[in-house]
């Protein structure tokens with residue numbers, strides 16, 4: 001970072017004093033806004049026309065007041081834009097401070113701080129010396145680390161002069177622009193060398209931006225509102241109706257982009273998004289707690305953040321599948337198997353071509369329906385009934401809607417007869433007839449009421465039902481893999497596996513459409529199975545999606561190998577696929593190591609480039625024990641040699657000399673506990689992350705299985721015995737790629753066995 005020592009430069013000192021005073025004004029205005037929001041609740045309830053209005057208005061104002069009170073502390077602005085006087089822009093000659101939230105003293109005058117999501121703020125992220133967008137000066141502010149928003153913590157500022165006062169463009173080389181400090185009302189100051197992005201994407205960051213990127217990490221993820229890069233900004237501000245899919249190498253900011261996009265959409269389309277709701281899906285609860293503070297820091301509370309499993313959970317997961325069963329259950333073909341299984345209970349007319357495989361032929365169900373009312377007999381013939389059912393089925397309505405449609409049509413025919421004889425029938429009559437026992441029994445026979453649990457339990461318990469529904473879709477081995485060896489007595493005592501929940505959700509979606517969201521952000525999407533994608537598709541049927549992922553980091557057995565296939569399962573085949581390749585996390589030396597693995601991962605993705613030339617990579621080879629393959633049984637269990645554990649302890653001890661978090665990543669299994677024991681014996685306290693949720697973050701040293709590491713980052717990472725990580729699972733090499741790319745500043749690789757690269 002460029003030196004920002006105010007004492008050395010009077011102009012800079014003046015500018016800082018001026019900005020600190022502005023910050024104090026903003027702080028006071030914000031306090032008044034919070035107080036005002038509280039007062040509005042009282043006034044709002046009093047002035048409403050009716051009690052109901054008062055309640056609604058009171059609720060809204062109270063929510064707003066609560067939101068305002070919950071505002072996180074921190075600096076109130078991070079940037080400033082001075083528009084050139086001569087520019088054609090609407091903002092010519094204006095100056096705006098930018099922050100995470102709008103602050104104004106009075107609605108009739110321009111705000112003291114504009115929201116980073118407001119249209120005018122866009123220039124802050126996009127303006128460059130090639131395309132200044134009317135901006136004369138872009139100012140970035142430097143705040144003391146961990147500042148709680150005290151103006152005294154404003155420690156520096158950097159100006160980029162993008163448009164010269166004579167209107168000519170600044171001819172600056174890529175990345176570095178000669179800047180000058182130019183405090184408001186102050187004279188011209190001395191030169192500061194600052195960074196900016198001369199061109200798109202490849203610029204080498206300077207000053208405050210570089211400091212932010214290289215800042216040591218500890219605790220949960222932070223927002224990046226101050227330093228969003230132009231190509232990230234394009235994604236953040238994409239139109240609400242546009243579905244985007246971001247293929248990004250590790251650390252390119254996919255998660256950050258997804259969260260900021262969510263905040264942007266909430267700001268830009270408050271009614272549409274809040275009505276439909278916004279859902280953020282991540283891989284596990286530890287990841288969700290890692291990202292949990294980003295949206296609240298941007299002023300957005302109450303966004304649902306969940307995992308696919310939690311989102312679709314109708315039951316707790318108490319059963320387990322072997323991988324073979326899980327693979328079949330997650331396969332897209334299961335959707336058709338389930339559809340057939342569901343409709344197998346619906347009467348068909350048995351005509352050639354009408355019959356679906358696995359469908360029973362209850363032809364007798366098309367006997368005529370007779371309803372006695374006093375001395376009358378109303379009748380619907382078998383032919384009429386057969387036509388009604390066939391007709392409703394052809395409409396492909398949700399199953400439960402179809403059932404009610406059949407009922408309505410049958411009752412309609414009964415009504416016609418009754419009215420012909422006895423004149424108009426009131427609605428009460430219709431209601432009574434449609435709920436009458438003969439009609440109910442008849443509907444139950446031709447279009448039975450079912451629960452998803454009944455359909456799935458029957459399919460997995462009864463080999464004949466499965467064979468029927470899976471005819472031409474699953475072979476005998478696949479059917480055997482998914483069938484329950486010991487079926488429960490009833491579906492109520494079934495032990496559902498995680499994959500079964502996906503099947504239940506599919507059937508539930510056939511019965512009735514679930515409530516949808518206005519927008520769904522799906523992180524680590526490469527790991528989703530086709531059936532999980534369908535579960536998400538049902539919830540985003542009328543909304544748009546932001547899909548974030550990296551094919552190279554796919555570790556599930558069903559991980560996507562290309563995006564178009566996955567997007568088709570998500571119901572968004574037209575989503576734009578956009579690559580991100582500039583890495584903000586992983587240092588160059590580590591990226592080079594990871595890129596070496598990339599060619600062996602069987603996916604076609606652009607390699608990452610790192611913005612970070614700092615960082616260290618250290619390979620610590622442990623001699624002797626375990627080398628050359630070691631004991632086969634031990635290897636299988638993923639047991640690290642004692643000497644390896646000892647080396648891990650010294651790597652962690654060395655790392656403790658630096659600032660920031662330390663993550664020790666080993667193969668999933670007993671090694672995790674063992675390494676924690678070794679660290680503890682070495683006098684180092686550590687936490688274990690299991691993917692289970694909060695409370696697993698924030699420790700200085702964390703030991704975790706490679707399976708939990710996805711999406712997380714640690715300043716210093718120690719990857720333990722890469723060969724064991726690779727050997728532990730089918731996509732072990734992909735898993736290793738994930739583990740290696742968690743490092744922000746330093747990576748130690750400790751091994752006794754040969755390295756897999």
Ligand SMILES: Nc1ncnc2c1ncn2[C@@H]1O[C@H](COP(=O)(O)OP(=O)(O)OP(=O)(O)O)[C@@H](O)[C@H]1O
Pocket residue numbers: 212213221222223224227228229232248249250251252253254255256257550553584585710711712713741
């Ligand atoms: N524009 C930016 N300015 C500063 N920091 C950034 C920027 N973009 C991303 N980062 C930081 O880089 C790190 C990686 O970002 P993020 O976790 O979003 O990447 P990712 O692409 O989701 O990574 P992975 O695929 O490995 O999960 C985070 O610490 C994030 O805050």
